[in-house]
Amino acid sequence: MNPRIFLSPPHMGGNEQAYINEAFASNYIAPLGHNVDLFEQQIKEYTGAKYALALTSGTAAIHLALRVLGIKDGDEIMASTFTFIGSVAPILYERCIPFFIDSDTASWNLDPDLLEEELAKRSSKGIKQPKALILTHLYGQSAHILRIKNICQEYGVHLIEDAAESLGATMDGQHTGTFGEMGVYSFNGNKIITTSGGGVLVSNNAKLIEHARHLSTQAREATSHYEHTEYGYNYRMSNIIAGIGRGQMEVISERIKRRREIFDLYRAELDNIEGITFMPELETSHGNRWLTTLLLPEKVSPESIRTYLEKHNIEARPLWKPMHAQPLFKDSNGCINGVSDTLFAQGICLPSGSSMSNSEVKLVSSLIKDKLS
Ligand SMILES: Cc1ncc(COP(=O)(O)O)c(C=O)c1O
Numbered sequence: 001m002n003p004r005i006f007l008s009p010p011h012m013g014g015n016e017q018a019y020i021n022e023a024f025a026s027n028y029i030a031p032l033g034h035n036v037d038l039f040e041q042q043i044k045e046y047t048g049a050k051y052a053l054a055l056t057s058g059t060a061a062i063h064l065a066l067r068v069l070g071i072k073d074g075d076e077i078m079a080s081t082f083t084f085i086g087s088v089a090p091i092l093y094e095r096c097i098p099f100f101i102d103s104d105t106a107s108w109n110l111d112p113d114l115l116e117e118e119l120a121k122r123s124s125k126g127i128k129q130p131k132a133l134i135l136t137h138l139y140g141q142s143a144h145i146l147r148i149k150n151i152c153q154e155y156g157v158h159l160i161e162d163a164a165e166s167l168g169a170t171m172d173g174q175h176t177g178t179f180g181e182m183g184v185y186s187f188n189g190n191k192i193i194t195t196s197g198g199g200v201l202v203s204n205n206a207k208l209i210e211h212a213r214h215l216s217t218q219a220r221e222a223t224s225h226y227e228h229t230e231y232g233y234n235y236r237m238s239n240i241i242a243g244i245g246r247g248q249m250e251v252i253s254e255r256i257k258r259r260r261e262i263f264d265l266y267r268a269e270l271d272n273i274e275g276i277t278f279m280p281e282l283e284t285s286h287g288n289r290w291l292t293t294l295l296l297p298e299k300v301s302p303e304s305i306r307t308y309l310e311k312h313n314i315e316a317r318p319l320w321k322p323m324h325a326q327p328l329f330k331d332s333n334g335c336i337n338g339v340s341d342t343l344f345a346q347g348i349c350l351p352s353g354s355s356m357s358n359s360e361v362k363l364v365s366s367l368i369k370d371k372l373s
Pocket residue numbers: 056057058059060083084085086087136138162164165185186187188197198199
């Protein structure tokens with residue numbers, strides 16, 4: 001049996017341990033210190049965002065974005081339905097009401113036509129607009145961000161970009177996560193680069209990031225005793241794991257290059273099979289191809305492929321089950337067109353780790369071909 005092929009395992013660059021050792025040497029075993037400052041600096045330089053705040057997770061970053069944008073109990077928040085739960089759970093933390101928008105087939109991400117129709121309809125009927133949109137760039141591929149940003153601006157809706165999976169992906173050369181008022185990256189264990197767990201909130205608005213920084217450290221006022229005028233959280237990233245982040249940021253470009261090569265290799269192996277469709281890439285965008293994802297021929301269930309690969313010690317995964325189809329959100333409203341339901345029913349994520357060899361990609365491909373023949 002071949003050694004296990006994981007979906008997207010961590011892939012260290014080499015300097016992470018040295019930066020962790022620096023934290024030990026300086027005894028900054030704390031949620032502040034040199035590694036945290038330098039990691040934030042690297043994110044700003046790499047993405048072009050003016051301000052960055054390192055946190056315990058991407059979910060925490062989305063939560064803080066909602067808080068600092070002034071979202072209140074009972075406000076309505078729109079969100080991509082085709083996403084991971086971490087995108088939208090913070091809507092519930094703040095006792096707000098989610099409204100889900102489906103995908104289009106051109107991007108697999110949020111359909112800008114559906115969004116525009118809904119906001120225009122509300123505007124003409126005098127119905128209240130949502131306070132914010134949480135837009136996800138899924139699997140490392142940019143959504144129609146330019147159009148969606150314009151639509152949000154036209155109707156006065158705050159735009160939060162969930163770029164948890166899309167660090168390094170660009171549209172017209174600009175990084176996903178930097179178009180909206182706030183952007184979020186995740187450094188969870190299986191992301192394109194990782195800190196074992198972690199997140200970063202970015203913005204070009206200094207006040208928003210300063211407020212988020214305050215809330216991320218229990219909202220302590222600047223007094224010698226502990227004074228609080230609002231409630232916060234314990235969300236700041238530790239100086240130890242920021243050391244991992246520093247090392248990982250040194251290799252992000254190599255990691256993206258390799259993920260894109262893996263995608264191209266899968267496509268060369270499988271694209272000529274009738275009924276297989278790979279996740280698209282919008283014109284003028286450049287994705288990080290975090291995971292290679294594809295739709296299988298209609299008669300083939302993704303679960304049959306997943307279990308077949310599992311028998312060969314290979315980890316694959318279904319596409320995200322859309323939020324509108326989750327029992328948790330059974331009473332929620334949205335604009336649903338069936339696209340994300342089809343993606344979930346027919347799609348699969350193939351192992352895509354940047355440490356995979358070409359022969360491993362070919363092995364996965366040949367097993368899929370065997371199973372389909
Ligand atoms: C699309 C998306 N949003 C949000 C998150 C949440 O990030 P984290 O796991 O760092 O909380 C993730 C990843 O885990 C994700 O894939």
